[in-house]
């Protein structure tokens with residue numbers, strides 16, 4: 001198993017380029033099977049999750065070719081040969097569930113292994129299934145699988161009890177080929193939803209309201225191929241913003257959409273970080289004044305992103321003062337707390353809240369990456385810790401961050417990768 005060895009690094013300096021968004025490219029790849037035409041997707045990040053999605057699409061009949069030099073992939077699904085997302089792929093990547101809507105819309109059938117839970121929570125899919133039922137699908141669950149069948153999807157009105165990103169995406173994709181109009185109320189508003197809607201509309205779909213809490217989809221007969229550049233990854237952006245703040249560095253982050261990271265900007269500025277957005281990118285400086293504590297509450301977009309919670313917590317262990325973090329989106333997203341405390345942090349979890357006593361001298365330790373963002377948070381903590389931090393289970397990190405180690409090294413971080 002591979003590990004990262006991280007040593008105390010000085011303030012990070014230099015430039016880093018953000019890659020395409022993992023959470024935008026995965027639903028967009030799934031949406032490409034809604035047409036038999038070829039789709040070209042550019043600015044694709046080099047991630048294991050993208051590789052798994054390629055395998056999944058190939059297993060249902062897509063022809064997938066990659067041009068790594070251009071960060072492009074081409075997907076052409078002339079014929080669906082199987083309407084199934086098998087367990088061995090779904091267990092590796094929950095986002096496999098995102099082929100359910102497209103398969104149902106294209107063939108009238110989808111059989112998906114239930115994704116099961118993961119380190120951060122149970123992650124049920126009942127809101128996805130509620131949407132498909134309202135669009136007319138018959139849903140049968142059993143033996144760890146869920147199967148949806150329908151002759152023809154019919155538009156309907158769906159209220160999401162929680163603004164689930166995946167459910168909004170799955171239902172929106174299915175509704176593009178339904179008969180009639182579909183309305184999704186209390187929809188997720190994340191930028192990745194907008195990027196997916198833009199891709200679908202370029203394929204000939206008729207979607208209005210993406211990015212608000214009410215999305216209207218007018219069904220069409222069929223969709224055609226298109227070319228689309230994926231938006232930059234706002235969580236990778238936030239990760240490097242926090243890395244600059246935490247190491248009291250001064251970095252320029254390129255290929256950023258400032259609007260997508262407003263909550264992270266606001267909270268870092270509250271802590272005393274200097275952030276200026278210019279034509280050549282976003283400059284983040286943690287070296288201008290002593291940094292202080294703040295409180296964080298994770299919320300669906302446009303609130304503070306849950307995916308930034310562990311990263312920001314790592315940063316808060318190094319600033320003066322006491323901070324409170326409240327995680328409202330996932331029920332078990334504090335797995336990194338025990339690991340940070342092993343590095344000398346002082347964090348107490350009480351239900352959904354965590355209390356962080358700041359200004360701790362962190363010490364290097366052997367720690368485990370429990371999920372993608374927790375792993376990144378531990379690497380950043382290692383940059384500030386006396387001695388060497390050994391981060392294991394780093395496949396989590398490599399699922400969702402492209403060239404993470406190389407990008408950090410380019411900013412002066414002392415990090416190496418070893419095979420155990």
Ligand code: EPZ
Nearest residue numbers: 023095123124125126127128162164165166167307329330
């Ligand atoms: C997406 O997951 C992201 N993944 C997650 O990013 C992100 O943390 C999450 O949205 C929230 O922003 C991708 O886009 C591939 P949800 P998703 O459905 O769609 C509950 C990362 O680090 N829920 O919005 O699975 C669920 O249990 C990953 O890149 C139901 O109860 O998130 C959770 O508590 C981690 N029933 C909450 O909603 C449902 O049917 C948010 O889940 C669906 C969800």
